[in-house]
Amino acid sequence: MKKNITSSIISFCWLSIVGVALVHKSFAVAPRPARPQVTIRVCIGVSSSLKLAIDDTFEIIDPVTNSLVKKGRNYNRTIHLESGKITDDWAFNGSKIYFRTGGKSCFSLNGNLYRGNVEFIIEGKKVVAVNHVSIEDYIKSVVPSEIHRSWRQEALKAQAVAARTFAYYHLLKNRTRAYDIAYGRQEYKGMDAEHAKTSWAVDVTFGQVLQFKNEVFPAYFHAVCGGYTEEASVVWSNSENTPRGAPCTFCKNSRYYEWNYFISEKDLLKKLNNAGFKLSYISSVEGYKRSPYYPRHRSLKVVGDTEHIIPVNKFREIVGYGNLRSSIFTIRHQEKKFFFDGKGWGHGAGLCQYGCKTMAEQGVKYQDMLRHYYPDTEIKRAY
Numbered sequence: 001m002k003k004n005i006t007s008s009i010i011s012f013c014w015l016s017i018v019g020v021a022l023v024h025k026s027f028a029v030a031p032r033p034a035r036p037q038v039t040i041r042v043c044i045g046v047s048s049s050l051k052l053a054i055d056d057t058f059e060i061i062d063p064v065t066n067s068l069v070k071k072g073r074n075y076n077r078t079i080h081l082e083s084g085k086i087t088d089d090w091a092f093n094g095s096k097i098y099f100r101t102g103g104k105s106c107f108s109l110n111g112n113l114y115r116g117n118v119e120f121i122i123e124g125k126k127v128v129a130v131n132h133v134s135i136e137d138y139i140k141s142v143v144p145s146e147i148h149r150s151w152r153q154e155a156l157k158a159q160a161v162a163a164r165t166f167a168y169y170h171l172l173k174n175r176t177r178a179y180d181i182a183y184g185r186q187e188y189k190g191m192d193a194e195h196a197k198t199s200w201a202v203d204v205t206f207g208q209v210l211q212f213k214n215e216v217f218p219a220y221f222h223a224v225c226g227g228y229t230e231e232a233s234v235v236w237s238n239s240e241n242t243p244r245g246a247p248c249t250f251c252k253n254s255r256y257y258e259w260n261y262f263i264s265e266k267d268l269l270k271k272l273n274n275a276g277f278k279l280s281y282i283s284s285v286e287g288y289k290r291s292p293y294y295p296r297h298r299s300l301k302v303v304g305d306t307e308h309i310i311p312v313n314k315f316r317e318i319v320g321y322g323n324l325r326s327s328i329f330t331i332r333h334q335e336k337k338f339f340f341d342g343k344g345w346g347h348g349a350g351l352c353q354y355g356c357k358t359m360a361e362q363g364v365k366y367q368d369m370l371r372h373y374y375p376d377t378e379i380k381r382a383y
């Protein structure tokens with residue numbers, strides 16, 4: 001994952017190819033030179049059985065021997081496990097199988113349309129579907145799922161670069177694993193999510209990723225920061241190489257800038273007990289450790305007949321991410337209830353999406369938005 005990121009990707013995957021980029025018909029003004037296409041492997045389904053349909057030509061390949069198992073036209077079968085092997089009750093029975101799509105280069109999995117090819121592998125007692133797709137096509141589906149396509153183009157471009165950086169970091173990090181992006185890691189709904197406006201933002205930022213200290217890093221993003229973003233390594237208490245947080249005055253008009261929530265002692269006790277924390281009553285909940293930079297909680301102290309230090313992300317998960325919307329909040333204990341008065345929505349690491357919306361409306365360019373939310377980083381072409 002060092003400086004020569006181009007050469008590291010070339011050897012990554014036997015399916016990585018060099019081809020001609022898709023140029024969106026609505027915005028194309030002249031033929032572009034060939035652009036390198038980099039394949040990313042995205043987990044799109046985990047189940048005991050998955051329904052695959054290909055409305056065109058296809059080839060079924062054994063990825064272990066790289067040999068052709070079968071080819072044909074119009075595939076429509078359920079792929080499932082039988083005696084520990086993957087099978088479609090027709091063409092194959094093994095530990096993994098790969099479908100190369102011809103013609104329109106797309107397929108349907110459980111009714112959702114995806115570009116590229118698909119591989120099926122086994123994880124535990126489940127079949128896992130892995131979409132092998134151009135990272136640019138992948139981002140074209142992610143961007144409109146993460147932010148609204150009606151936002152100004154500079155905001156869409158900033159989101160495209162952030163989402164591509166996040167994906168590319170995982171592609172480099174997970175090359176020895178069965179897939180690069182785990183199920184649900186970024187919003188990815190396939191072709192139906194794509195829109196001309198967001199696809200254009202992806203096209204004009206083709207291959208651009210952010211680097212921090214000359215390395216691609218996990219460029220996190222979230223809905224509304226509430227006044228201060230946070231360094232990702234602080235949010236998740238790990239040693240990932242990520243830029244520091246930044247103050248933000250651009251998301252103040254969001255309806256999620258401020259929020260309030262309360263929960264009764266009894267209900268909070270039940271949730272904590274269900275999560276494995278042994279208490280028979282709660283006398284107090286208070287901040288224990290704060291972020292070194294900004295007024296975000298890192299952990300909370302819950303006291304009753306026993307005492308527990310709980311990381312704030314775990315506490316948010318227990319209470320509900322939709323209830324405790326961020327880690328910026330104050331706590332009041334009144335009338336057997338705990339009141340939380342907070343700011344922002346999301347983990348707070350990296351780019352503040354609503355902040356980008358406002359900055360774009362004020363005429364700020366996407367490069368400056370990215371420099372603001374990812375301090376000391378540079379935009380580079382990864383391929």
Ligand SMILES: [Zn+2]
Pocket residue numbers: 224225226227228248249250251352354355
């Ligand atoms: Zn913000």
